[in-house]
Amino acid sequence: MAPNGVNGSSGSHRFDPDFTRLVVENMGPNVAPRTRQLLGGLIRHIHDFAREVELTNDEWMAGVHFINSIGQCSTSIRNEAHRVSDILGLESLVDEIAHKLVVEGDVEPTSSSILGPFWSPNAPFRDLGSSIIQDPNPKGRVALMHGTITDLLTGKPIPGAVFDIWQASANGKYDFQDPENQTPNNLRGKFRADENGKYWFYCYHPTAYSLPTDGPAYKLLQLMERHPMRPAHIHIMVTHPDYRGCTTQLYPKDDPWLATDTVFAVKNDLVVDFKPKEGDPKATLDLEYNVILPPKDYKGKL
Amino acid sequence: MAPNGVNGSSGSHRFDPDFTRLVVENMGPNVAPRTRQLLGGLIRHIHDFAREVELTNDEWMAGVHFINSIGQCSTSIRNEAHRVSDILGLESLVDEIAHKLVVEGDVEPTSSSILGPFWSPNAPFRDLGSSIIQDPNPKGRVALMHGTITDLLTGKPIPGAVFDIWQASANGKYDFQDPENQTPNNLRGKFRADENGKYWFYCYHPTAYSLPTDGPAYKLLQLMERHPMRPAHIHIMVTHPDYRGCTTQLYPKDDPWLATDTVFAVKNDLVVDFKPKEGDPKATLDLEYNVILPPKDYKGKL
Numbered sequence: 001m002a003p004n005g006v007n008g009s010s011g012s013h014r015f016d017p018d019f020t021r022l023v024v025e026n027m028g029p030n031v032a033p034r035t036r037q038l039l040g041g042l043i044r045h046i047h048d049f050a051r052e053v054e055l056t057n058d059e060w061m062a063g064v065h066f067i068n069s070i071g072q073c074s075t076s077i078r079n080e081a082h083r084v085s086d087i088l089g090l091e092s093l094v095d096e097i098a099h100k101l102v103v104e105g106d107v108e109p110t111s112s113s114i115l116g117p118f119w120s121p122n123a124p125f126r127d128l129g130s131s132i133i134q135d136p137n138p139k140g141r142v143a144l145m146h147g148t149i150t151d152l153l154t155g156k157p158i159p160g161a162v163f164d165i166w167q168a169s170a171n172g173k174y175d176f177q178d179p180e181n182q183t184p185n186n187l188r189g190k191f192r193a194d195e196n197g198k199y200w201f202y203c204y205h206p207t208a209y210s211l212p213t214d215g216p217a218y219k220l221l222q223l224m225e226r227h228p229m230r231p232a233h234i235h236i237m238v239t240h241p242d243y244r245g246c247t248t249q250l251y252p253k254d255d256p257w258l259a260t261d262t263v264f265a266v267k268n269d270l271v272v273d274f275k276p277k278e279g280d281p282k283a284t285l286d287l288e289y290n291v292i293l294p295p296k297d298y299k300g301k302l
Numbered sequence: 303m304a305p306n307g308v309n310g311s312s313g314s315h316r317f318d319p320d321f322t323r324l325v326v327e328n329m330g331p332n333v334a335p336r337t338r339q340l341l342g343g344l345i346r347h348i349h350d351f352a353r354e355v356e357l358t359n360d361e362w363m364a365g366v367h368f369i370n371s372i373g374q375c376s377t378s379i380r381n382e383a384h385r386v387s388d389i390l391g392l393e394s395l396v397d398e399i400a401h402k403l404v405v406e407g408d409v410e411p412t413s414s415s416i417l418g419p420f421w422s423p424n425a426p427f428r429d430l431g432s433s434i435i436q437d438p439n440p441k442g443r444v445a446l447m448h449g450t451i452t453d454l455l456t457g458k459p460i461p462g463a464v465f466d467i468w469q470a471s472a473n474g475k476y477d478f479q480d481p482e483n484q485t486p487n488n489l490r491g492k493f494r495a496d497e498n499g500k501y502w503f504y505c506y507h508p509t510a511y512s513l514p515t516d517g518p519a520y521k522l523l524q525l526m527e528r529h530p531m532r533p534a535h536i537h538i539m540v541t542h543p544d545y546r547g548c549t550t551q552l553y554p555k556d557d558p559w560l561a562t563d564t565v566f567a568v569k570n571d572l573v574v575d576f577k578p579k580e581g582d583p584k585a586t587l588d589l590e591y592n593v594i595l596p597p598k599d600y601k602g603k604l
Contacts, residue, residue, distance in 0.1 A: 014402060014404065015395075015398055015399065015402060016398060019391065019394075019395060019398070019566070020391070022391075022566065023390065023391035023566055026526070026528055026562055026566075027526045027527060027528065028526065028527025028528060029527070030527055031525070031526060031527050035525055035526075037355055038355055038357075038361060039522075039525065039526055041351050041354055041355045042351060042390075043390055043391065045347040045348070045350060045351040045354075046347070046390060046392060047391065047392070047395055048347060049343050049344060049347040050392060050395050050396060050399065051395070051399065052343055052347075053339055053340055053343045054399050055340075055395075055396050055399060056396070056399075056400065057396055057397070057400055059340060060387070060392065060393065060396045061384075063383075063387075064381065064383040064384050064387060065383070067369065067372055067373065067383035067386075068372060068373040068376040068381065068382065068383045069373060070369055070370060070372075070373050071369065071370040071371060071372050071373020071374040071375070071376070072373040072374065072376065073373070074370045074373070074374065079366065079370065080370065081365075081366040081367070081369035081370045082366050084369075085362070085365075085366060088325065088344075088345055088348060089321065089322070089324075089325035089345065089349065090348060090349070090352060090362065091362065092321075093317075093321060093349055093352050093353070093357075094352060094357050094358070094359055094362045095359070096317055096318060096321070097317065097352065097353065097356050097357060097358075098358065098359055100316060100317060102316065220341075223333070223337055223341065224328070224329040224330065224333060224337075224341055225329060225330025225331070225332055225333050226328055226329065226330060260328055264321070264324065264325055264328075
């Protein structure tokens, strides 16, 4: 296959060199510049892909049927296009594009990761030291999670930062997905850090789970000989009005799916170590995780 | 924006240079080579597009909703993903990839063009000289269409070649779409060329029509400030067991939409000249169109 030329639309293939330009330039004069850039880039990459692989009519039609099947499987509580873009790595890439920060010093801010489809804007504030476990699952292993939220530049704590956590239960399901076993806001909660920037509460050691295996996203995974598993993870979103917030996920270091996460959302600084805990009747595990936020106006090197 | 590097996944952007490789290499060892090439190329181009335009989270989510809307609008008689790929030029490009033939001599075979969604495998054979007009439309202008089907290399006629024609009526609708006014196979028919490779029959001068304006494809056209019109055209499919068949479309030379066909299916040798016809009580127009087919095993220069 010939490499793409500059702008991706020339190159050494044997096809009409003007066709892609003709399609892009068919856009009218009043198209917004960003729309023109986005759709022009999309058309160029779709065409370059088709020429590079010499896409056949049957393959194109298989793609057409696949695209139709995505929407036909989606409902108000199932977003299959979101899942398909996740397993192709697109949501993780968009997250990187949005949050990439090249710092000047040695300390890095906590890495971001994808929001995913299960965050809720309605999670309740809970008291420091309380539990997010409303509906205990017999297989759940309780952990005391705690840490300090600090400023990237000064290293000082950030009192009043809000630590929002959500996680699946020990059956691998979130409250939305499991109304028989879970009440709304089970395993969700917001905590406000104390005057020392510290937070602490009880939650579960997370449980790995599979993406749904009855739709187009799973068909695509099968075509690629990939499993549908997400490594066990805890979602967190840490915010403060004076800082750039961080939405991310934390992964136990011994999870077998870390290297092959089906949505490619694992980063090294997000892998954590649950330790045995003694002397606490409420928990058998301890997890310390410290979060580092850049000030709101910090731009880094770029 | 930085140009793509070789293989499209490196380049001078500020993002993780290994991410795309990680996603592609997550495919298992038993994936068929062609599947690996197709999906690997697709992932690389999607990622390169996202990095090139620095796709934002909101833009990505708008794309996710758009993809879902395509399938939600599709039915057993409406293939919206087909239409969306058409207005992006993809079906015409796939057609070019499949049929590109670089000939050795001065004579070119008849250009192919896209099949479109309205061909029927059930069109009846009709007698040479008959009409495909079963249900006359008061606005229809009848033409005698005729020509010779010849061999690219020898220039000799191809007796017995099958000339399959289908077209919309003067209201811009095909029989499938217009059961109130049209009986099945109105404006469809197959004709077998005579011993001199000649065919002739009566049909309509074609009528320009709009793609549906109630779905995602039209929304995309509006974003691009493009009209939804296809130039007037006649579909033909010419076949013979010993030749490479030709599926194509013919366009009247005075059609106002030729240069901006919404599916980019016009080529120069497919633009035809309807002439006034006198002395024939059945027709007011005459259209001569000769078709040139390459022998089945002819490979051209490539």
